[in-house]
Amino acid sequence: MIKMNKTLSAEGVSVRRGRQPLSDSSFLLTITISMFIAIYALAIAFLGDKGFSKIQMFFNLFNENAALIVIACGLTIVMISGSIDISVGGVTALICTACTVCLNNHGFNFYTALILALAIGLAFGIIQGFLVAYMEMQPFIVTLAGMFMGRGLVALIEVNQIQVRNEAFEKLSGSRIIVPFLGDYNKKGVFIPSKLEYGVVVAILIVIVCYLLLKKTRLGRSFYAVGGNAQSALMMGINVRKTRFLAHVLCGLLAGIGGFLYLFHTRSGSVQQATGLEMDAIAASIIGGTLLTGGVGNVIGTLFGVLTSGIVLLVVTAIGSQDPWWPQITRAAMLCFFIVLQSIICSRKKK
């Protein structure tokens, strides 16, 4: 019960934090943030000539990873509630292909495509949530089936890679926001302002909304309670099944938004698209301090998790190894490091 009080009331957390300066979650978060800053600083110091000293590089990190940030937020919510969803990559591929086909051949515009994307994401979320929460099936099996279902449906719709051919959509997707006062000088000394994609703004907004949802609302606190200990949550009168169901629905919705951002960024669809996206999203959540066992984590950490793995990949590519295998191996090594770290922290807590 004490533990529940601690996780359930927002005030309780802040009071306890005063006494106990570094909880496990914030310890992991601190590691992630300092790792991000350290890697970025080292990259600027040693690889500055490869573009790391440019401010645009920092914004490109966001431009490239906007979709991943949104999807990883959804996974963080699901993981906090003690479940998991590995279907997001398949869902993203399905959204990209379905929206592309509709934009090209069925006269869809930006808004109807967005609605289609959200509908696909929600449909996956609702079905998987129902199976996990009300049928008590293992989330990994259910969402593994969802992952293959998503990718398989892509092949049923369209086997080849297709590009968006819709002028209005392409124009909107190609436009950028100019960041005031920030920018780089090129070789001729001309000032080039930094550019952001619209997707980044959406992603940042979603991070803020998720943060507030998890910290301030009743639903958000019950995610933590259910993930921390479902038995106690049930005794406290929380509807455990409904909470789990809603966590999956939210993840599905965010996968829908993320999938649309992915389409907005790449403007194409194919069967092989977004392979391993679910692994990237899970890795980002874990790196950001979300515990696999549930009940601990927050989306700010996830944001930094995405940025950290993004900068590591950039550094690995910039170090100049032409071999195509290093990015995947580095990613896996980083995942391994954080998983083992978590496990050690968890076992220490038990003692």
Place this chain on the structure above:
Amino acid sequence: MSKNSNKQGSKAFAAAIKNVVRHRLFIPIAFLAILILLNVFINPGFLRISMGRDSAGNPVLIGNLINILNNATELVILAIGMTLVTAASKGQDISVGANIAIVGGVIMRLLCGNETQPTQLHAPVIVAFLLGCLAGMLCGAFNGILVARFNIQPMIATLILFTAGRSIGSMVMGGLKPKAVSSFGIYGNFIPGFPVPTPIIITLVVIIITFIALKRTNLGLYTRAVGINDKASRLNGLNPALVKFITFVIMGLCVGVAGFIQSSRVQTVNPYTIVPSIEMDVILAVALGGNSLSGGKFNMAGSVIGAYTIQTLTSMLTTLNVNTNAVPVFKAAIIIVLVIIQTPIVKSFFSKRAILSRLTAGSGKERS
């Protein structure tokens, strides 16, 4: 009098039917039978096996059944390992496909060296086989340490190699795509002069070894004990961590053998496309065999039959001209139906103890 005996006879018949239906192998065998019937319906010559000659003029057996038995080899071998892993650690190993890429990379590197079109084998096949198995067992040991020592859920622990495995395989091969000499192909195709495909014989040997190991050693018993209750088995003097570790190493050995056969089939390996999404098929085979995916008791014969069933399904979908990338849709649908049947909620609707289980359901005790 005759009426009475008739009644008794029908009662006995009903009881016999009930026994057959309740038998744990009923679902897998029934599913396989239905699939074969469907296949015969689609293609009347499905069951025909004839004697033909291959390009070198050697006698070989030809037929759909032979093809299914042949192509199911990797699936059967992996399903054996996966059954043990599932039973002991209450989770599945999703890195098997990626690990096969690593094993294939090791074998190709040993046999071909740095050449892309070698004219001879650079190492004896037996050495390549043993080192391939060793590579598979090392992968298994890595997963096993994470699961047994660090208490990480199996699917998350194997996620690491799932992410990295195919890249590691490519790295081992140095980015080359060598093709070994065709004499290496006898392990994945035919031994000249012998009409039965070699993989079928290897499968038989592996099944017999597994059968003996489960009969003669405590492997099966210990695995079940750890899977059913981790703590109770510790109190009984077992070491649950060691048992889990051993099941993962056995899984690695199975991956080694499967990778060897797979790389011998076409004598070349592309780590990024070798055995795509086989982990799904293997898990499906285990589930289809009547095993609970949340560990505990297991049924090895069921898994083997399940693997053949999956291969029959795949070959049927291929006959129906379904796109290779779309095949997972059907398998995913089947997986969901099978797991729904296994859930306690659905089972409780069909059992007499429904009230009791409904009282305990929803306590949120499951957390994979």
